[in-house]
Each structure stands twice: as structure tokens, then as C-alpha cells.
Amino acid sequence: MRKIQMVDLKAQYEKMAGEIDNAVLDVVRSTQYINGPEVKKFQQELESYLGIKHVIPCANGTDALQVAMMALELKPGDEVITTSFTFVATVEVIALLGLTPVLVDVDPLTFNMDPEAFRKAITPKTKAVVPVHLFGQCVEMERILKIAEDHGLYVIEDNAQAIGADYRFSDGTTKKAGAMSIIGCTSFFPSKNLGCYGDGGALFTDDDRLAQKMRVVVNHGMEVRYYHDSIGVNSRLDSIQAAILRIKLRRLDQFAEARRAAADYYDRAFANNPKLLTPKRASFSTHVFHQYTLITQNIDRFGLQDYLQSKEIPAMVYYPVAMHMQKAYTDPRYKEGDFPVTEALCKSVISLPMHTELDDEQLKYITSSVLEYVNR
Numbered sequence: 001m002r003k004i005q006m007v008d009l010k011a012q013y014e015k016m017a018g019e020i021d022n023a024v025l026d027v028v029r030s031t032q033y034i035n036g037p038e039v040k041k042f043q044q045e046l047e048s049y050l051g052i053k054h055v056i057p058c059a060n061g062t063d064a065l066q067v068a069m070m071a072l073e074l075k076p077g078d079e080v081i082t083t084s085f086t087f088v089a090t091v092e093v094i095a096l097l098g099l100t101p102v103l104v105d106v107d108p109l110t111f112n113m114d115p116e117a118f119r120k121a122i123t124p125k126t127k128a129v130v131p132v133h134l135f136g137q138c139v140e141m142e143r144i145l146k147i148a149e150d151h152g153l154y155v156i157e158d159n160a161q162a163i164g165a166d167y168r169f170s171d172g173t174t175k176k177a178g179a180m181s182i183i184g185c186t187s188f189f190p191s192k193n194l195g196c197y198g199d200g201g202a203l204f205t206d207d208d209r210l211a212q213k214m215r216v217v218v219n220h221g222m223e224v225r226y227y228h229d230s231i232g233v234n235s236r237l238d239s240i241q242a243a244i245l246r247i248k249l250r251r252l253d254q255f256a257e258a259r260r261a262a263a264d265y266y267d268r269a270f271a272n273n274p275k276l277l278t279p280k281r282a283s284f285s286t287h288v289f290h291q292y293t294l295i296t297q298n299i300d301r302f303g304l305q306d307y308l309q310s311k312e313i314p315a316m317v318y319y320p321v322a323m324h325m326q327k328a329y330t331d332p333r334y335k336e337g338d339f340p341v342t343e344a345l346c347k348s349v350i351s352l353p354m355h356t357e358l359d360d361e362q363l364k365y366i367t368s369s370v371l372e373y374v375n376r
Contacts, residue, residue, distance in 0.1 A: 001361050004353055006314040007191045011357035016247055023243040036239035042246045043202075049249060052179045052204045054211035057237035058218045061160045061187025061201040062089040065130070066097065067235060068156045068183040068203055071213040074099055074127055081121050082130040082158075083113045084323040084334075085342040090132055090158050091323045101331075102126065103324050105339045109280035111135060111293070111349075114341075115143035122147075128154040133162035133177050135293055135318075136193070136259075138285035141180050142169055155181035159204075161290040163194050164252050168284050177285075178204050183214075188237075188245060193259070193290055194252050196241035258356040259289040262363060266292055266352060269367035275299050275374045291318060292354040299374055301350050307373045313366055316351045 002011065013020065027038055039057055046055045058064050074080065076098030082090050084103040094101040104117035113131045129148055131139040141157075148155045159178030163186050166174045178184030186192075188200030205211050213230075216223050221232025248255075263279070270276045277295035281287045296304065301317070308315045322342045324334040336343065352366060 001365065002359075004313050004362050004366065005355070006316060006353050007355045008353075008357040009190055009195075009355075012355070015357075016251075019247050020244055023247060024240055027239045027243050030239075033239050034236055036242075038239045038242040038246065039237055042237075042242040042249070045246060045249055046202065049252070050176045050179045050204055052176075052184075053206045053208070054204065056203040056205075056211060056214045056218060057242065058201045058203065059235040059237065060199040061185060061189065062093060063218070063233065063235040064185035064187070064201040064203050065089060065093040065156070065158065067214050067217045067233065068185055069093065069097055069099065069128070070217050070231075070233075071210055072128065072154050072156075072183070074154075077125065078127040079123060079125040080128045080130060081118055081126060083132055083134075083342070084339045085111060085319065085345055086132045086134065086158070086323065087160070087319065088323070088326070088328075089160075090130055091329055094130075095329065100125070101323075101329065103334065103339065105341045106134075106345070107140075108341045108344070109277075110137065110140075110282050111345065112137070112139040112282075113144065115140050115147060118144060119147045122151050122153070126151065126153060128156055130156045130158050132158040132160075133165065135279070136162050136165060136290040137282055137287040138162060138165055138167040138177050140282070140284060141167055142284070145180065154183075157181045157184040159184050160187035160189075160192065162288055163192070164256050165288045166286045179206075182207060183210065188241065193255060193288055194245065194248055196244050196248075198238075198241055200237045200241045200245065201235075202237070255356045256286075256288040258358075259354060260287065262354060262358040263287070263289045263292050265360070265363045266367060269363075269371070270294070273371070273374065276370075289354055291351045293318065293349050293351045295345065296348050296350055301348060304370070304373050305350060308366075308369055311365075311369050313369055314353060317349060318351050319349075320346055322346050 079100045081102045162177040165177040184204035188196045217232045218235040221230040
């Protein structure tokens with residue numbers, strides 16, 4: 001049996017090695033390392049895949065969130081609503097720009113923003129909301145978008161973990177995750193479903209004016225070379241990463257199917273076990289399983305993690321500390337107990353290996369090992 005990895009990037013690379021090696025060498029030979037033809041081609045191909053007018057590549061997913069808020073001209077003191085159960089980047093950027101993070105709780109089964117909690121958190125200072133499509137499936141965007149529209153708020157989708165997922169609206173139409181709001185943001189960190197071999201990110205929008213503003217922001221605030229009409233940042237996707245992403249984008253739906261097959265295996269193995277709650281798949285969204293996250297009940301979650309480690313099975317906790325309990329984001333408005341769902345999840349979730357190269361032998365070993373601990 002192959003060594004089990006949380007994300008097996010080596011095995012995935014080996015299936016595409018020839019294509020990737022040639023693509024990288026082509027960029028090296030071209031010497032067009034920044035904003036070369038591969039970046040433009042990737043941008044166009046991702047626009048086509050997402051069904052969106054504009055993709056603006058950038059250096060990473062955190063920058064994407066920052067650029068979005070800069071382009072929307074949010075000002076210090078403006079409130080931006082997001083969840084307390086998320087990776088730090090979502091809140092980090094809000095604070096970095098001098099905006100005010102407003103945190104809300106999540107749905108206990110999907111782990112995504114509770115639309116009613118969002119609605120209740122709106123104040124006259126609220127200017128935007130950042131729903132996070134966590135672990136691979138969409139937030140209940142139809143409700144989020146309606147609430148935001150009713151209150152005149154911008155919606156910025158944090159789509160770092162769900163690229164390729166489809167959202168089904170009540171009228172039967174579908175849209176891709178990240179392509180439903182004024183701006184969508186994503187990360188191409190290597191472990192993502194669509195990951196490069198370094199850092200990378202992108203923004204998505206159908207708004208021509210915003211697209212142009214974001215292109216200026218990512219390029220030092222420069223539209224004409226050496227003329228800076230606005231404050232910007234240096235945030236670019238390099239040509240080598242774009243060349244790699246072009247190859248992987250062609251396989252993104254195939255990757256999602258492989259992840260869903262692994263999730264199906266896990267679901268069957270843990271079905272009806274009173275100590276393990278498998279991930280809920282929302283009726284309105286497909287799930288691309290960036291993570292496969294269990295809720296443990298009446299067992300020692302870290303004991304399980306240690307037991308799996310002793311059997312050379314990695315397992316991770318995403319996330320052990322809620323945003324409102326992090327030292328860097330201490331806020332007198334929030335205290336322990338204010339977000340009961342988030343806090344319960346932080347004490348009970350555990351994520352098992354999830355990637356495109358899991359085989360039945362590995363899955364059988366992982367699931368039997370989990371059950372050995374849980375049922376002893």
C-alpha cells in the first residue's frame with residue numbers, strides 16, 4: 001500500500017508529469033515569467049469554465065480578498081460580516097484594511113454561514129458580507145444574495161475551498177461557486193482542488209468597471225506604465241503557475257469525481273455510527289470535498305487523531321480555535337459562548353485524508369482504523 005498522505009500531490013503529479021514538465025520548460029524557454037501568454041490563456045479558460053466575464057489572476061487567495069475590498073472602496077470603520085468558523089485569511093484581510101469584522105455563527109451540518117445569523121448581524125455600518133464556501137460546498141447563496149440585496153450590501157464570495165462546485169437556485173438555474181456575486185475570490189495553494197506548485201489566486205466578476213479596477217489594483221495601482229492614479233499592490237500569478245493550472249483545470253471535474261468517490265466510501269463506512277456524523281451534502285449545492293470532515297460525538301477527538309497517527313494515517317483539525325477566540329482578533333463584542341455552533345465544531349471536528357489519488361486499499365485501511373478506535 002502506498003503511504004497515505006493528507007493530500008497526495010506527488011501521486012497526482014506523476015499522472016500528469018509529462019504534460020507539466022513540458023509546460024514548465026516551455027515557459028522557461030520563453031523567458032516570459034510574469035504576465036506571459038500562459039497567464040492570459042489560463043484567465044480565458046477559467047472564465048469559460050466558470051461562465052464569468054472576467055478573471056483577474058493574482059498572487060494568492062488572501063490577496064484576492066484584499067484586492068476585492070480595495071476595489072469596492074470599503075473604508076475604515078465599515079463593517080464586513082463573515083463567519084467565525086473559517087481560515088484566518090477571511091478575517092485577517094478585513095482587519096488589515098482597518099475595516100470592522102463582524103462574525104456570525106454557522107449551520108451545524110454544512111459548516112457554512114447561517115443566513116439568518118447574517119441577517120441579524122446587519123447594522124447601518126454594514127457594507128459587505130463574505131460568505132465562505134467551506135470544505136467544498138456552497139453557502140445557501142440564494143438567501144444570502146437576497147438579504148444582501150435588500151440591505152444594499154456587497155457580496156464577496158470566499159471560494160478558496162469550493163472551486164468547481166455548482167449551486168442550484170430555486171428556479172432550476174445553476175452557477176459555479178464564486179460566480180454568483182459582485183466578486184468571487186479563490187486560492188490556488190497547492191493543496192486546493194485546483195492547486196498550483198506555489199502560491200496563486202484569482203478574482204472573478206461580471207462587472208466590467210470592477211474588473212478594470214482590480215486589474216489596476218493588482219499592478220501597483222498602475223494602468224499606464226509608471227503612472228499611478230490609485231493605490232495598489234503587487235500581486236501577480238506567474239507564468240509557470242498559470243501553465244500548471246491550465247493542465248489541471250482540464251481535469252478539475254474529474255478531480256471532483258474522484259474526491260466524491262472517496263467521500264462516498266467514507267460515508268458508507270461510517271453510516272449510522274452514533275459517534276461519527278458524516279458531512280451533510282446540501283440539496284442546493286454539489287460538494288467537491290476539499291476536506292472530508294467528521295463531527296465526533298462522545299469520543300476523544302485528539303485521541304483519535306493520535307491513534308491514526310500511530311498507524312501512519314494523517315488527520316487534521318480544521319479548525320481548533322474559532323476566530324472570535326483567537327488572540328489576534330480579541331474583541332470586547334464577543335466572548336466564549338456567543339457562537340455555540342462554531343465553538344462546538346471546533347471541539348469536535350476532524351478531517352480525514354482527501355485527495356484525488358485515494359484508492360480502495362487506502363480507504364479500507366483508513367476507515368477500519370477509525371472504527372477500531374471509535375468502537376473499542
